Amino acid sequence: MKDLKLKKYALADLLLAAVKSEIDSQAVYAQVARQVKNAFLKERMEFLALEEGKHRKALEGFFSQRFPGQALTVPVKPVVPLPEIRFRDERVPLSEIFAQAMNAEQAAHDFYLQLADLFADDHEKKNLLLYFSMMEMGHYKLLDLEKDSLERLEEYGEEQEMIHVGP
Secondary structure (H helix, E strand, O other), X not given: OOOOOHXXXXXXXXXXXXXXXXHHHHHHHHHHHHHOOOHHHHHHHHHHXXXXXXXXXXXXXXXXXHOOOOOOOOOOOOOOOOOOOOOOOOOOEHHHHHHHHHHHHHHHHHHHHHXXXXXXXXXXXXXXXXXXXXXXXXXXXXXXXXXXXXXHHHHOOOOOOOOOEOO
């Protein structure tokens, strides 16, 4: 686990970075779900998008409780550098996008685990963040399974319409 040294950041900035990360992940999973034709993969991506949306809403509520009256303004570039999922064109194999998503999910796991430590005084919020950490690791494992399947299809050049082509 990479030490992100979260204590050096303002708590509001950390929560806003978490919200930004969830928004970005939700958008990527929703885009992949819209573009793949494989029903099983589509369903999994829709599930992940829904999960990230739930995390975002919970974090927004968390922010409003902790900082009442402060505007929840999601930064374009958060203070904490968390990995992004990037794809430049539609020819990027979906397995490569999944590898990036796995990296982002691992980073989110580490981030929430370390962020939870900053809430020793609030057991409810600490437990919620620990739960998010576990959920992000579950997302990582789901993506890992799908990535392995996609790599096998890509390796053998099997063509299933849009199953291994990125968004």
